[in-house]
Amino acid sequence: MGQKKHHSQSGTEEKPGFDTAAIHTGLEYRDETGSVIPPVYMTSTFAYGNPGGFDYTRSGNPNFRNLQSTMAALENARFATVFASGVSAITAVVSTLSSGDVVIAEENIYGCTFRLFDRVFAKFGVRIEYFDFSNGETWDRLKGREAALFWIESPTNPNLKVIDIHRVASLAHDCGAPLLVDNTFASSFLQKPLDLGADLSLLSTTKYTNGHSDALGGVVCSNDESWQEKMIFAQKALGLQPSPMDCWLISRGARTEAIRMERHCANALQLAGYLESEIGLPSVRYPFLPSHPQHEIAVRQMKGGSGIVTVDFGMDAEETRKRLMDLQYFTLAESLGGIESLVCHPATMTHASIPRDRRLAVGITDSLVRFSVGIECIGDLKNDICRAFGFRS
Ligand SMILES: Cc1ncc(COP(=O)(O)O)c(C=O)c1O
Structure with missing residues (x-):
């Protein structure tokens, strides 16, 4: 059972909006059962000669294909390839490079x-150079440099x-390199890297796409057939494929991404504004706060500020973790x-694999705290922080 295509009065195919695409794509392989939601195809292998052309789950499965259709629709991409995790997706992209290739990355x-580049790919001769893309001088320094790939997060x-x-x-293309x-x-709902000129958009679908902290996944999206071929090759040849169950869960999560993201954005903006203006903390960071150093770029390229707020509480690592x-x-x-x-303490958790002096040089201090603001009642979240840190609410 496929999706019906809708046409406008002029006869051209109408592209559904994000919320509609999230709910109505990726619904193939429902057989003749009439099941509204496709089942989980928990099988390692397929009988030879089947109509879907499946052979072995490492190289494809109906649940992968459904999630791939959804992700391509949500990222405005022609192609999407799913992986076991965000780190698997990163591995798939970097595996296309050769010894001697240079990657230019945001610091x-x-x-x-960082650990993958530093401890794994460096051994195979892939060189990575880090730059601060918020510093005007970076642009001049990089003009005319030859590179195999540009890599940023935003x-x-x-x-x-x-x-x-x-x-x-534009800079990457002038250097003859694709931009990932x-x-x-940001999430697919709030930002479309390919529409902004990037060649590859990568996501850890473990995060906002799935949204329920119960599955791991990654995806690479592009408009370029040769990248798609390389990603499908990496999925099977490197054994980076996800599990059908995780794909099913992430497909289910994606159907509510739009409304979840709206609430994440609303809660995070309120919380950031409250900590900055009412509690008077000096170092609250949130892209949609006017005080954010790149606020103007954020509102231009994102539909909302997403759900992450960082605060430097100015305490030592031990006291910060205690609170x-x-x-x-x-x-x-x-x-x-x-x-x-x-909540996360990057210095001892997500970024502990980066040597301390390097971490400090890029602004990841021992007192930096990263809040992933959920969709609970905002009053409860504000009160929780005030109580733990001893602020008067
Ligand atoms: C920006 C970013 N990219 C990639 C990843 C890796 O994703 P996963 O944990 O699904 O491997 C993460 C995980 O936190 C992340 O924050």
Whole structure:
């Protein structure tokens, strides 16, 4: 049972909006049962000669294909390939490089991305050079450089630096390189890297796409057939494929991404504004607060500020962690983007794999705290922070 195509009065095919696409794509393979939601295809292999052309789940499964259709629709992409995790998706892209290739990356990236480049791909001769894309001088320094790939996150993890995707895409293309944007922190609902000129949009679908902290996944989206071929090859040849069950869960999560993101954005904006203006904290970061250094870029390229707020509480690492353990609704845990609020201490958790001096150089201090603001009642979240940190609410 496929989706019916709708046509406008002029006869052209109408593209559904985000919320509609999230609910009405990725529904193939419902057989003749009439099941409204496709089942989980928990099978490792398929009988030879089947109509879907499936052979072995490492190289494809109906649940992968459904999630791939949904992700392509949500990212305005021609193609999407799903992987076992965000880190698997990163591995798939970097596996296409050769010894001697240079990757130009934003200096503030997710700790495990740094670790992969530093501890794994460096051994195979892939060189990575880090730059601060919020510094005007970077642009001049990079003009005319030869590179195999440009790599940024926007907003970045955990500093929430917002990078002008359109501008980096032009620079990358002038250097003869494709641009990859890790869109995990923004989400497909709020930001479309490919529409802004990027060649690849990568997400850890573990986060906002799934939204319920119960599955791991990653995806790479593009408009380029040769990238798609390379990603499908990496999925099967490197064994980076997800499980059908995780794909099914992420497909289910994606159907409510729009309304979840609206609430994440509303809660995070309120919380950030409250901590900055009413509690008077000096170092609250949120892309949609006017005080954010790249606020103007954020409102231009994102539909909302997403659900992450970072605050530097100016305490030492031990005291910071102690206060975080006292929170009731924000669980101290790795990850982000779920309906439930989480809090993370990047210096000892997500970015612990980056050496301390490097971490400090890019602004990840011992007192930096990253809140993943969930969709609970905002009053409860504000009160929780006030109680744990001793602020008068
Ligand atoms: C920006 C970013 N990219 C990639 C990843 C890796 O995703 P996963 O944990 O699904 O492997 C993460 C995980 O936190 C992340 O924050």
